Amino acid sequence: MTQQVKRAFRYRFYPTDEQAAELSRTFGCVRLVYNKALEERTRAWYGEHRRVSYVQSSTALTEWKKTEELAFLREVSSVPLQQALRHLQTAFANFFAKRAKYPRYKSRKKSRASAEYTRSAFKWRDGKLTLAKMAEPLDIRWSRPLPEGSVPTTVTVSRDSAGRWFVSLLCEDTITPARPTTAAVGIDAGITSLVTLSTGEKIANPRHERRDRARLAKAQRELCRKAKGSANREKARRKVAKVHARIVDRRRDFLHKLSTRLVHENQVVVIEDLSVRNLLKSHSLARAISDASWTELRSMLEYKCAWYGRELVVIDRWFPSSKLCGACGTVTAKMPLNVREWTCECGTAHDRDVNAARNILAAGLAASACGDGVRPQRESSRTGRSLVKQETQRATAGIPRL
Numbered sequence: 001m002t003q004q005v006k007r008a009f010r011y012r013f014y015p016t017d018e019q020a021a022e023l024s025r026t027f028g029c030v031r032l033v034y035n036k037a038l039e040e041r042t043r044a045w046y047g048e049h050r051r052v053s054y055v056q057s058s059t060a061l062t063e064w065k066k067t068e069e070l071a072f073l074r075e076v077s078s079v080p081l082q083q084a085l086r087h088l089q090t091a092f093a094n095f096f097a098k099r100a101k102y103p104r105y106k107s108r109k110k111s112r113a114s115a116e117y118t119r120s121a122f123k124w125r126d127g128k129l130t131l132a133k134m135a136e137p138l139d140i141r142w143s144r145p146l147p148e149g150s151v152p153t154t155v156t157v158s159r160d161s162a163g164r165w166f167v168s169l170l171c172e173d174t175i176t177p178a179r180p181t182t183a184a185v186g187i188d189a190g191i192t193s194l195v196t197l198s199t200g201e202k203i204a205n206p207r208h209e210r211r212d213r214a215r216l217a218k219a220q221r222e223l224c225r226k227a228k229g230s231a232n233r234e235k236a237r238r239k240v241a242k243v244h245a246r247i248v249d250r251r252r253d254f255l256h257k258l259s260t261r262l263v264h265e266n267q268v269v270v271i272e273d274l275s276v277r278n279l280l281k282s283h284s285l286a287r288a289i290s291d292a293s294w295t296e297l298r299s300m301l302e303y304k305c306a307w308y309g310r311e312l313v314v315i316d317r318w319f320p321s322s323k324l325c326g327a328c329g330t331v332t333a334k335m336p337l338n339v340r341e342w343t344c345e346c347g348t349a350h351d352r353d354v355n356a357a358r359n360i361l362a363a364g365l366a367a368s369a370c371g372d373g374v375r376p377q378r379e380s381s382r383t384g385r386s387l388v389k390q391e392t393q394r395a396t397a398g399i400p401r402l
């Protein structure tokens with residue numbers, strides 16, 4: 001049984017000078033409209049405790065376009081501006097549902113510049129994409145083919161801090177579920193190796209990354225030495241962004257291959273829920289990058305499990321995966337990070353990460369057998385105290401960026 005999913009395909013493209021100017025103008029207008037609408041909503045919410053709807057924001061936009069100082073908004077395609085208001089609407093819906101923090105202003109420097117075009121604002125003909133207000137199609141580098149016969153429903157154009165242009169095409173795609181298997185795997189997130197599997201396999205960080213990371217650190221040091229506002233500083237900033245972008249690209253590629261492999265080989269995949277709060281506390285560069293990849297790997301596992309009919313079990317982050325002996329169930333009081341191998345009182349010798357991955361798998365399978373929403377209490381065979389509170393979450397399909 002196949003299933004239809006929405007899937008984003010991302011490519012680099014090289015705009016002509018005219019296209020680049022048009023897009024930069026559009027990005028600026030998108031940001032302005034978003035921020036202005038946010039400002040009005042904030043005034044209404046904090047001043048009068050009144051919620052502003054998308055329709056009201058949209059009416060306001062029409063009014064802004066009629067004023068002299070905002071007349072330039074009429075020069076760009078109206079669709080990306082409307083889409084910006086829709087995104088703001090979603091941000092507020094998430095805020096009111098307590099799923100997200102209060103929406104923030106888009107900054108010219110920190111936010112990624114982007115514009116979203118729906119069906120009425122682009123032409124798709126013979127595999128060529130032409131955006132509204134443009135005479136020529138975009139020069140896209142098709143690094144992989146779109147699914148056979150597919151037509152994009154939404155197109156997002158963006159420019160990253162390294163100055164590279166991307167277009168993301170949202171298409172319908174048909175997914176065939178993977179063949180059922182009885183295999184299951186537990187995954188432990190690490191720093192020394194990227195992840196360790198319950199099978200004992202350790203997956204190292206991508207090749208080149210150590211060197212790229214050293215380059216990044218050097219580029220960052222150089223950036224710090226440049227005077228603020230100078231041309232050299234801008235050059236140094238670009239350099240940092242470039243090295244960083246390369247690390248992120250290689251990482252993503254690597255994580256795609258890894259997640260696809262794990263999902264194809266296993267019916268059940270168990271991971272630990274590393275809390276976002278914990279992740280944000282990271283200081284070292286290595287730590288920051290490994291945390292970012294963990295978040296990305298998790299989201300890839302989530303949607304790929306949903307696509308291919310697999311189960312992703314997420315166990316509670318307080319589960320003492322590295323302190324628990326998988327053989328006898330004893331929990332060691334202390335397990336400093338530098339201890340890579342240890343021997344339990346029962347005589348079993350453990351590799352720290354492999355033991356953790358095995359414990360994660362066992363906890364996940366126990367939780368999975370109890371079904372959704374059940375929080376089984378596992379008893380320690382030795383102390384008799386309740387040891388772990390588990391929580392299962394089933395994967396939900398998301399729309400990935402590829």
Ligand SMILES: [Zn+2]
Nearest residue numbers: 325328344346
């Ligand atoms: Zn033991």
